[in-house]
Amino acid sequence: MTHAGGAPTDARAVRLTRKGLRLAQFTIAYNVAEGVIAVTAGLVAGLISVVGFGFDSAIESLSAILVTLRLSARLRDGSVDERRERQTLRLVAVSFFVLAAYVTVEGIRDLVAGERPHASPVAVGLLVTSLVVMPVLAAAKKRVGAALRDNLILADAAQTKICVLLSISTLLGVGLFQLTGIAWLDPAAGFVIAAFAVHEGREAWAGELVDD
Secondary structure (H helix, E strand, O other): OOOOOOOOOOOHHHHHHHHHHHHHHHHHHHHHHHHHHHHHHHHHHHHHHHHHHHHHHHHHHHHHHHHHHHHHHHHHOOOOOHHHHHHHHHHHHHHHHHHHHHHHHHHHHHHOOOOOOOHHHHHHHHHHHHHHHHHHHHHHHHHHHHHHHOHHHHHHHHHHHHHHHHHHHHHHHHHHHHOOOOOOOHHHHHHHHHHHHHHHHHHHHHOOHHHO
């Protein structure tokens, strides 16, 4: 793994690649757990934005899986099947579009029906935890990606940053609802998630996780 222009030497590149692999594996485990808790808590409380946040966590884990496969292949001195990676990226894109459609339709339905969600301390606790964990994880990925000059790792770091933004928007929607009792705040937060999902879906469909 020799890189020009001051990039890491072979030994350092291997060490950084292994660190990047561990970060990706942690991302998968964390996002799976986060997604299960968020979807469960959101369904129980009727919080559409929290359900959408949970589905987004599952989709974020797919990106981390791609990074894991690529870095594992690199450590084995194998090659990456670019055709299969592109197919996987397009499946991720479809998942984002499905997520956007789900939270949009459910948000509109709740607004029209006037349904009121219930308070959820579990959802609030999960979102606060995400605000603590995700910025640290994104910064670590960015350092590794910059050191390796690896655009895929840097893109994965950017996706983790978007997860931070989603945590903020969802927490504001849920928290303000619990403080004010204004029911439309939750679907409004869901619409923000839908906008992020469409943005990420377009990037995945265009293959920017690999090429940008």
